[in-house]
Amino acid sequence: MFDWNDLRAFLAVARGGSTLAAAKVLGINQTTVARRIEALEANLGLKLFERTQSGSRLTEAGQTLVADADGVERAAEGFAHQAQALQRGMAGSLRVTVNEILGNAFLTPALMEFRRLYPEIRIDTLVTDAFLDLDKGEADVAIRGTAAPLADSDLISRKLSDVEWAVYCSRDYAIRHGVPTRPEDLGRHVLIGGEGSLAMMPVMQWIQAQAPDAEVHTRSSSLTNLMVASRAGLGIAPLPVMAADQEPELCRCMEIAGMASAVYVMVRADMKDVRRVRVFIDFLAPHFAALRRTYEVRGEAVQAANLRYVAEARAALAEEA
Structure with a gap:
């Protein structure tokens, strides 16, 4: 087997075209470079250079082998880089559980910059509305929208952003039926109801309490799916402002005061000081804040355009009638 240093030579x-140029790059003397080339040629039983x-100048055999030698060099460098990353606790994967709205609106847009x-950290995104159990190892990190972390939980939580809620309907629904602007409306x-754990969310219980006979x-x-159903015109529903305001087909009817929740990133206590976990959490906080500001500005413009569109369409219908 040949010596790796012979391959480097x-x-x-x-690349340099001479043993002198190679010696300068490698930081060794020219004679040592020449000996390494001779040793490699002897081990391979091939002549690699014409002097x-x-x-x-590379021989035909040398030209054939140089591409493979490049690959060996890249693999060796990658091996060393990965070993260094492991020493720093920065290499490996993180399984992050998040619901689809938060994943699409916040997490995925930030992953390219992360x-x-x-580059040594791989993020595996587990998209689900279910609360995976971090204590059982179903995920490493959770990003969750909730009113507050559970008091009896051993998870370490960090707040990323507030989440306001409002009642929405499609533009078509608004044109045909108008929009409710007060809870008594x-x-x-027609409401779009919640099922399962979604029905237990405070905003869903609030809207049901306001209109029990709707x-x-x-x-x-x-x-x-609740957002998709609203966009399809199946009725009105409470939705998170940060996401629903971006939808050109959705009209914000009224804000729901006092029902704000928050987005938290959560991790087990024994994972909080793992370097790749730490840098991931520290990275998320400013990116969530920046994206929230972007969505607020964009959402106000979308909703202003929607209100104008609906008002003009309803006026046109009134004239026709």
């Missing part, structure tokens, strides 16, 4: 001569007065900063509209034509157990 081979690549340096191939000329102007330098060293990848640029920390809700009983005259028509409900469909129910959903998914917050993402």
Whole structure:
């Protein structure tokens, strides 16, 4: 088996065109470079260079092998880089559980920048509305929207952002039925109900309490599907402002005061000081704040345009009538 240093000498001569140029790059003397080339040729049983007065020129065999030698060099460098990352606790994967709305609106848009900063860390995104059990190892990190972390939980939590809620309907629904602007108006509209754990959310219970006798034509157990159902015109529903305001087909009817929740990142206590966990959490906080500001500005513009559109369409319908 040949020596790795002999292979480095081979690549340096191939790239520099001479043993002298290779010696300068490698920081060794020219004689040592020449001996390494001779040793490599002897081990391989192949002549790799033609020696000329102007330098060293690759033989046909040398030209064939230089690409493979490049690959060996890259693999060795990658091996060393990965070993260094492991020493720093920065290499490996993180399984992050998040619901679809938070994943699409906040987490995924930030991952390219995180990848640029920390290429050794792989983020595996587990998208689900269910609360995976971190204590059982179902995920390493959780990003969750909740009123407050559970008091009896041993998880370490860090608040990333506030989440306001409002009642929404589609533009088509608003044109046909108008929009509720006060809680007492809700009983005259069709609601989209919650199912399962979604039905237990405070905002879903609030809207049900405001309009217990309202028509409900469909129910959903998914917050993402609730938004899709609203956009399809199936009725009105409470939705997170940060996401729903971005939808051109959704009209914000009224804000829901006093029902704000928050987004937390959560991790087990024994994981909080793991370097890749620490840098991931420290990275998320400013990115969530920046994206929230962006969404607020964009959402106000979208909703202002929606209100104008609906007002003009309803006026046109009134004239036709």
